[in-house]
Amino acid sequence: xxxxxxxxxxxxxxxxxxxxxxxxxxxxxxxxxxxxxxxxxxxxxxxxxxxxxxxxxxxxxxxxxxxxxxxxxxxxxxxxxxxxxxxxxxxxxxxxxxxxxxxxxxxxxxxxxxxxxxxxxxxxxxxxxxxxxxxxxxxxxxxxxxxxxxxxxxxxxxxxxxxxxxxxxxxxxxxxxxxxxxxxxxxxxxxxxxx
Numbered sequence: 001x002x003x004x005x006x007x008x009x010x011x012x013x014x015x016x017x018x019x020x021x022x023x024x025x026x027x028x029x030x031x032x033x034x035x036x037x038x039x040x041x042x043x044x045x046x047x048x049x050x051x052x053x054x055x056x057x058x059x060x061x062x063x064x065x066x067x068x069x070x071x072x073x074x075x076x077x078x079x080x081x082x083x084x085x086x087x088x089x090x091x092x093x094x095x096x097x098x099x100x101x102x103x104x105x106x107x108x109x110x111x112x113x114x115x116x117x118x119x120x121x122x123x124x125x126x127x128x129x130x131x132x133x134x135x136x137x138x139x140x141x142x143x144x145x146x147x148x149x150x151x152x153x154x155x156x157x158x159x160x161x162x163x164x165x166x167x168x169x170x171x172x173x174x175x176x177x178x179x180x181x182x183x184x185x186x187x188x189x190x191x192x193x194x195x
Contacts, residue, residue, distance in 0.1 A: 022068075029060045029072035030079060033111075034086035042089075046164040047103040048151075051088040054107075054114075054143065055176035058136050061115030062184035065123045069115030077108065106150020107143060107165075114139045127188035132181035140173055 010018070036056030040049045061069035079086045083096040087108065100108050121135030144166055151161035 025064070026068060026072045026075055029064060029068075030076035030086070032056055033060060033073065033076050034079070034084075037086060037088040040088040043168055046168055048107070048147070048165050048169070049088050049104075050169060050172055052176070053088055054140070054173065055180055057111050057115050057143075058118050058139060058177060058180040059183060061118035061139060062122050062132055062135060062180060063187060064115075064119060066116040066120035069119040070112045073112035073115045076111065080108070103151060103154050103164075104147070107147035109150075110143050110146035113146075114143045117142055122184065127185060129181055129185040132184045133177065136177040136181050140177055144169075144173075 033053060033056035036052040039052035041051070042049050057073060060072050063069075064072060076086060077100065081097055081100060085095075087095075087099050088104075099105075118132075118135040118139035121138060122132050125131055148158070148161045148165050151165045152158045155161050155164065
């Protein structure tokens with residue numbers, strides 16, 4: 001005779017430990033993006049630096065999924081808003097809220113949504129490299145649409161905004177996207193194999 005499954009409730013200590021792990025993971029992910037932001041190459045003709053920050057955002061979204069990716073990047077923006085040195089260095093010397101609302105603000109404010117979109121697409125189906133690339137590509141389109149739209153408010157020209165915030169970055173973004181997709185697909189495959 002089969003025994004009925006016994007459902008156990010977790011203790012308050014276990015729930016607290018789970019919550020602490022979750023917070024640590026999200027803060028760790030935000031700090032990973034901050035570390036990626038420090039890998040930067042200033043470009044002479046644009047206020048937008050070439051940085052590994054977008055790679056970090058994509059990877060966080062792909063690995064953590066839509067909700068956790070969104071939360072981690074909201075923490076990242078909150079850290080930057082309080083003045084923590086998590087953003088890539090500003091060509092104009094901006095920090096904290098001024099950095100968020102400066103020329104690169106459109107990219108920064110899109111980050112939680114970019115991570116959420118990449119994660120949403122990747123978590124809905126087989127965790128393949130192709131699915132990660134598609135999720136990352138759509139997330140990059142969202143990122144650059146937001147960044148260029150924001151820059152166009154500063155330049156009063158969509159063409160100039162695209163020149164300053166897109167054309168210089170296409171090749172590097174393709175490389176970052178492919179690396180993030182490869183890492184995410186391999187990580188997910190490895191975690192399934194370990195289960």
